[in-house]
Amino acid sequence: MKRMKFMFVLRFRRKRMLLTMGSLVAGCAFTALGIFLVQHAARRAATGPVAGPDPVILLDAGHGGEDGGAVGLGGVVEKELNLAITLKVEIYLRAMGYQTILTRSTDTDLHDAAASTVRDRKTTDIHNRFAMMEALRDKDLFVSIHMNKFPGGGAHGTQVFYSKNTPQSAVLAESIQSNVIRLLQPENTRKIKPSGDSIYLLYYAKKTAVLVECGFISNAGDVEKLQDDGYQNRLAFAIACGILDFRQ
Numbered sequence: 001m002k003r004m005k006f007m008f009v010l011r012f013r014r015k016r017m018l019l020t021m022g023s024l025v026a027g028c029a030f031t032a033l034g035i036f037l038v039q040h041a042a043r044r045a046a047t048g049p050v051a052g053p054d055p056v057i058l059l060d061a062g063h064g065g066e067d068g069g070a071v072g073l074g075g076v077v078e079k080e081l082n083l084a085i086t087l088k089v090e091i092y093l094r095a096m097g098y099q100t101i102l103t104r105s106t107d108t109d110l111h112d113a114a115a116s117t118v119r120d121r122k123t124t125d126i127h128n129r130f131a132m133m134e135a136l137r138d139k140d141l142f143v144s145i146h147m148n149k150f151p152g153g154g155a156h157g158t159q160v161f162y163s164k165n166t167p168q169s170a171v172l173a174e175s176i177q178s179n180v181i182r183l184l185q186p187e188n189t190r191k192i193k194p195s196g197d198s199i200y201l202l203y204y205a206k207k208t209a210v211l212v213e214c215g216f217i218s219n220a221g222d223v224e225k226l227q228d229d230g231y232q233n234r235l236a237f238a239i240a241c242g243i244l245d246f247r248q
């Protein structure tokens with residue numbers, strides 16, 4: 001036990017992550033999450049830190065502003081859940097020592113000021129998000145957060161989509177998918193999926209890029225959970241653990 005503790009301190013001293021982890025756990029309203037985080041950090045310490053500086057994570061809360069995205073049961077608007085979960089993912093990633101960038105941190109979109117039609121605003125919004133991804137270094141990661149919707153109401157559970165253009169994208173997607181299943185949705189049998197051209201940002205991505213469909217707002221169980229602050233925290237934590245587990 002003592003030896004493990006010593007190794008833990010030694011491994012993390014240089015990165016000064018122990019203080020961050022300690023304060024997160026001390027201040028964490030979710031004790032179980034705090035314990036999970038320490039266990040996760042210990043596992044990481046046991047396997048050694050990633051070589052080189054950690055990647056910067058570009059977090060993209062889907063939609064925003066006049067683009068609400070999908071509308072779910074009870075009139076739930078996708079853009080609001082996307083932002084709430086994205087902001088929570090950012091908190092966990094920063095506690096884990098990552099640098100993060102957000103495409104948006106408020107209820108706005110990224111359209112050009114000169115775009116006068118809805119179509120132009122939608123097009124320039126996507127292009128501006130894409131430009132932020134392109135500005136990343138090759139080792140950085142792009143993670144987009146969305147909600148799914150499907151007729152009938154039966155479909156449920158998180159599913160991660162990835163860009164086919166880089167092999168690491170599938171690795172990152174699998175890491176997030178498996179962490180969400182392990183920590184939060186043991187009944188979820190969904191598999192990661194390559195993105196078609198309906199997901200522009202992934203289809204044309206040249207960087208490691210994934211899109212997390214957090215759940216189905218057309219499903220009564222999912223939509224209730226996705227609006228719950230505690231569930232949002234657990235999901236955000238599982239997504240962050242998926243990023244932490246990812247190896248380039």
Ligand SMILES: [Zn+2]
Binds near residue numbers: 062063069078
């Ligand atoms: Zn969406």
